[in-house]
Amino acid sequence: MxxxxxxxxxxxxxxxxxxxxxxxxxxxxxxxxxxxxxxxxxxxxxxxxxxxxxxxxxxxxxxxxxxxxxxxxxxxxxxxxxxxxxxxxxxxxxxxxxxxxxxxxxxxxxxxxxxxxxxxxxxxxxxxxxxxxxxxxxxxxxxxxxxSTSQNIKWSIEKKFKNGTYLPGYLPYGYCYVDNEIKVVPKEAEIVHTIYQLSINGKGSFRIAKELNQQSIPSPRNRAWSDSTILGILKNEFYTGDLLCQKTYTDEHFRRHRNQGEKAQYLIKNHHPAIVNDTLFNQAQKRIEARRKTKNQRNKTYPFTGMLRCAKCGANLKRRIHYSGEYSSIHWTCSEHLKSKDHCTQPSIAEQKIQWAFLTMLNKLMFASEQILSPLLELKAEEVEQKAEEKINELQMYLQDIAGQLQATDELKGKGLLNEKNFQKVKAELLQEHLRKTNELETLRKTRKKTHEKQAALEDLFLLAKKKESITDFDEDIWERFIDSAEVYERTTIIFYLKCGLILKEAL
Known part of the structure; x- marks a missing residue:
């Protein structure tokens, strides 16, 4: 039971x-x-x-x-x-x-x-x-x-870029929307104009922000003014009445990037009322650039700063002055060695030895340019024009083929020749392959760009070498123009990594 x-x-x-x-x-x-x-x-x-x-x-x-x-x-x-x-x-x-x-x-x-x-x-x-x-x-x-939805939206927005009817979703400080038209906010516009005047009069963004905070002037988001907010206003061409479209873009993984030439940009002149004229805007840009160069010079006091590495531990070398009675000399010492000799045993190197090694290497290269640089120049050009271009074209054709397969898969599903389970599996595999090849294409393009930069540096070096004039004195400009970094081995050898891609060894 x-x-x-x-x-x-x-x-x-x-x-x-x-x-x-x-x-x-x-x-x-x-x-x-x-x-x-x-x-x-x-x-x-x-x-x-x-x-x-x-x-x-x-x-x-x-x-x-x-x-x-x-x-x-x-x-x-x-x-x-x-x-x-x-x-x-x-x-x-x-x-x-x-x-x-x-x-x-x-x-x-x-x-x-x-x-x-x-x-x-x-x-x-x-x-x-x-x-x-x-x-x-x-x-x-x-x-x-x-x-797909994102692509449709992008197409619609780009169309508005082209015909000059695009309206940004967010307006910078000093502007607002009134009946779907961009209008100037008078009180905020006065502050923007003041910021530009203070800038061309020589004040930096930090000092301008400090003055505005001391005067209790409201910031764009009712927070304290910061130097980054000031710079954002000073560098924004929107205040001249122009609109630069597509400063940033979103990739296929929905990550946002600053547009550095990857996508087309559209400059719409006289798009909206201006707060500052072109003259004032350009003067502010010159002031910002001048301050940036001055700051860089302060940060990089010496030509070797940040460019010399220790071959033993990989740390940067730091500048030190050695005193001996009435005499002094400049040396470069491993930063880990300065902390403790147990961290790194690399001894310090006299700056004069590094300079002489650089001059020796450069003069050797100049007088052997026909044997070393000329063949390399031809080889590099051939690589850029043939191998990279062929691979890029191959990947582009492959991606087009995948797009065709995706379309064919959709058509087979629509005609009932492919069931739901197989349709989803095939489409997922195709999308995964498309993503893999797209990433490969992006990597190849970046590599190609770096190769072009090396090619330009190589051509620049060849032009210097053609003068056939021996360089007897260390020149900071030539050092920074051609050297990417250098690695020091004990007190015997230094390896120079040139911007053109050459790696050359010289005795110290």
Missing amino acids: IKKIEQSVSKIKILRVCAYVRVSTDSPDQLDSFQAQKKHYQSLIQANPSWTFVGIYSDEGISGTKTDRRFGLKEMMADARSGKIDLILAKSLSRFARNTVDTLTLIRELTKLGVFVRFEKENIDTSSLESELILSIVASLAEDESR
């Missing part, structure tokens, strides 16, 4: 359940959706007798790609680590995070904590996953969707 023993209600575990909701913009439609999501999950959790409602964690007007700015998500993770949560409900992976790495990192940490996540749209429950494969595939697709 079989007797059924009913489950005891008291033994049913009551789960502590919360929900995470997010919208990425502040538009009315998105905010309505935001409130609806919160209401939906609160009702859903409270209606389940096996669940205890912990709360709703939310982020409003924050992109899913920026996990570091999502304070609702951070609060939820903190409560999960404190043992306050058993289960998290979320609408979809795209609401949780649109970066595959972030998604998997969060899920793995939560799983280790014994906290699981249910994604409503994808019907994924992390408590029942035997592997991370399907999660990583769906997360990759969510990231791809975000990238």
Whole structure:
């Protein structure tokens, strides 16, 4: 006889359940959706007798790609680590995070904590996953969707750049929006003008900030003025009435970078009312540059500073003056040796020996330039023009091929010739390969840029060598022009690392 023993209600575990909701913009439609999501999950959790409602964690007007700015998500993770949560409900992976790495990192940490996540749209429950494969595939697709949306937004913004109708989301100090038009804030504009006048009169950004703080003048964010805030105002061409678009850009991993020529920029002249004229702005730039050069000269008092390394321990050599009766001499000593002889036994080197070794090396190179530099110059040029260019073209064609495969995969899925499981797997593999090759292409371009810089330095050295004139006196300008660094071995040998890529040894 079989007797059924009913489950005891008291033994049913009551789960502590919360929900995470997010919208990425502040538009009315998105905010309505935001409130609806919160209401939906609160009702859903409270209606389940096996669940205890912990709360709703939310982020409003924050992109899913920026996990570091999502304070609702951070609060939820903190409560999960404190043992306050058993289960998290979320609408979809795209609401949780649109970066595959972030998604998997969060899920793995939560799983280790014994906290699981249910994604409503994808019907994924992390408590029942035997592997991370399907999660990583769906997360990759969510990231791809975000990238596609980002590309559409970028295209729309770039179109506005080109036709001069772009309006920045954030306006600098001194400006505000009135009926969707950029207007000058008179009181703030007076302060901006004062900052420029103080700058061209010779005051540095630190002193200007100090004076404004002493006068209790409100800063852009009602905090104390700082030298970086002052410099930001002085260097911003926006105050001349012009708008320089795309000073920064976001890569395919949603990381923001300063645009140093990687992307096209658009300068829209007379875009909005000016606070300072071009003359005042240019005068301020000259003052800033003059102060920067003066500061650099103070920081780098001697030509060898920061350029000499100890071959034994790798530490920098520091300048020291040795006295012997009425006489003194300049030596360069390993910084670790100065702390303790036990740290490094490298003895100090007389500066005059380093100078003479440099002159000897340079004169040898000059008089053997036809045998050493000419062949090297031809070889370098050939490498730049052929090998790097061929590899870049090869990678670009390969990336185009992957893009074609992605499109073909979508078409096969649309025609019903590829089921959902295989579609997601193939697409995830293609996206991973595309990412790997894109990173390889970026690395190659950077290497190519460095090679071009070495090529320019080599050509410069060859021009000096063609003069065939022996250099008898140490010249700081020539040292800084051609030497990247030098490594000292005991008191016998020094190795010079030239900016053109040559590595040359000389006796001390």
